[in-house]
Amino acid sequence: MRDFQRPGRSPVLATNGICATSHPLAAKVAVDVLQAGGNALDAALAGAVLLGICEPQMTGIGGDCFALIKLPGQEDVIGFNGSGRAPAALSADALRARGLTEMPLHGVDAVTLPGAMDAFCRLNADHGRLSLAEVLAPAIHYAEEGVPVAPRVARDWAEDASVLQGDARRFYLLDGQAPRVGQIFRAPGQAEVLRRVARAGRAGFYEGEVAEDLVASLRALGGCHSLDDLASTQGSYTAPIATTYRGVDLLEHPPNGQGATALLMLKILSHFDLASLDPFGAPRAHLEAEAAKLAYDARNRFIADRAARLDHMLSDQTAAQLAALIDPRRAMDNPTRLSEAVHKDTVYITVVDRDRMAVSLIYSIFWGFGSGLASARFGINFQNRGAGFTLQPGHPNEAGGGKRPMHTIIPGMLAEGGRVTMPFGVMGGAYQPCGHARFVTNLRDFGLDPQAAIDAPRCFTTVEGLRIERGYAPETVAALADLGHQVLEADEPIGGAQAIHMHDTGVLEGASDPRKDGCALGY
Structure with a gap:
């Protein structure tokens, strides 16, 4: 039960439908669509x-x-993979010949083809109740009329604005500066693109003038992208992968997403009695950090467009062997060396409707403002998902023409006793698998409700050290340092989460992360 004398959020309870997402206007629009007769999709x-x-x-x-x-x-x-591919002419050999040892984080080499619009059109046609024009109408309105910039958005915008180059500065800065809280951001070029998609479906984006703008802009920047690459962009239905933890099933999207990392992390943690520990004490944070090191090392080895060794990564034996490498009294220095013998920025929205259709959808351009580039005519910001490739020769995730890179974005769902109980997601780039595991253990080991599980302080182990939010007590931080962790105060909130609990009583319970501007709304 929440302490009502302290700042916090109550869960949102409703019976007909709920949306939880990271911006209140989007949550309101989703509920409006439900009340207008649309379904959760x-x-x-x-x-x-x-x-x-x-x-x-x-x-x-x-x-x-x-x-x-x-x-x-x-x-x-069911799952849907709406991730785009590298252009057919992309060559790891050519990139290495230029002296590159890793994929650039920004710039045209990091741009993969946009897959989301194809996914939205396909899903609407297959499972929607309203027309595509009705679904896109709210975004067209706000793109034309403008949106007041929210506080967390303004903070992130100011931090990420430096990556914007060329035409992107014209479309995403106001008088050369990142917009401040309350200033109005408009995107009339995107409104026109959405009007064309509303009329013509995916052809309004992947063919004709919009496609020509995308490809011509990329070619002018030195890209090898073609109209054929864009026209052939097509998503696909997938079968979720899953594991059981303390009586609840965690369902994840299969690779090229990194959802398998969350499954492996939970399987490792199942070898420890987390429930006996203080949920916000050093021993629990230590075990989570060590499990993350090992699970992410496996991710870096195996997750790719075709994850050939996924069965090995998710086997009980692999999890047990990795768990045995964890010392509860000391942080490991080099997980890659220890596990050798065993292995030989994003938005999220979830909606549940009165018919209990549930959607868990995550949608991203990767880093803040993606590649930092935009198309010259319509101002479409290009993602930098190609940075998810490696240039290591022979690696399953080596950059290559027509391949999908390893993706960080992962939607999640929980099920119990054969019944789906909770669509949820955690934003935050690489943090997401750790965030999924922490959310599930907060629920199952410590009995927190979804809102409390989201509100709880977070930590995340990175190459630089163990980043810790200010919600942890000073004595916990000191104890983690004593265990050998290089402790760093998090320079920004770690991730952001949304969830909807579908109770067997018929009540829907929405939870939304206060680290973002958004909320849960129901009716």
Whole structure:
């Protein structure tokens, strides 16, 4: 139970439908769509496209998406991979010949083809109740009329603005500066693109003048992208992967997303009695950090467009062997060396409707403002997902023409006793698998409700050290340092989460992360 004498959020309770997402306008639009007769997919798509206007540093129609969907009247979950591919002419050899040893983080070499719009069109056609024009109408309105910049968005915008180059500065800065809180951001070029998609479907984006703007802009920047690359961009349905932890099933999207990392991390943690520990004490944070080191090392070895050794990564034996490497009294220095013998910025929206269709959708351009580039005519911001490739020769995730890179964005769902109970997601780039594992252990080991599980302080181990939010007590921070962790105060909130608990009583319980500007809304 929440302490009502302290700052915090109550969960949102409703019976007909709920949306939880990172911006209140998107949540409101999603509920409006539900009340207008749309289903959860219609509402999620309407809210997601609008998020690209409300939070353009995080996402946009130049990006990718993944989704998990529970259809009404059944408990099976389907996945959809809406991630684009590298241009056919991309060559790791050519990049190495230029002296590169790793993929550039920004610039045209990092730009993969945008897959989200194809996914939105396909999902709307296959599972939506409203027309595409009705779904896109709210985003068209706000792109034209403008959105007041929210506080967290303004903070991130100012931090990320330095990556903007060329035409992107014209579209995403106001008088050469990042907009301040309350200033109005408009994207009339994107409104025109969305009007064309509303009329012509995916052809309005992947063919004709919009496609020509995208490709001509990339070619002018030195890219090898072609109209054929864009026209052939097509998503696909997938089957979720899963593991069981303390009686609850965690469902994740399969590779090229990194959801398998969250499954492995939970399997490692299942070898420890987390429930006996202080949920916000050093021993729990230490075990989580060590499990993350090992699970992420496996991710870096195996996750790719075709993860050939996924069965090995997710085997019980692998998890047990990795768990045995963890010393509860000391932080490991080099997880890659220890595990050798065993292995030989984003938005999220979730919606549930009155028929209990549930959508878990994540949508991103990767880093803040993606590649830092935009198309010259319509101002579509290009993602930098190609930075997810490696230039290591022979690696399954080596950059190559027509390949999808390893993706950080992962939608999640929980099920119990054969019934889907909770669509959820955690934003935050590489943090996401750790965030999924922490959310699940907060629920199952420590009995927190979804809002409390989201509110709770976070830490995340990185190459630089163990980043810790200010919510941890000073004595916990000191104890982690004594265990050998290089402790760093987090320079920004770690991640952001949204969830909807589908109670067996018929009540829906929405939870939304206070680290973002958004909320849960229901009716």
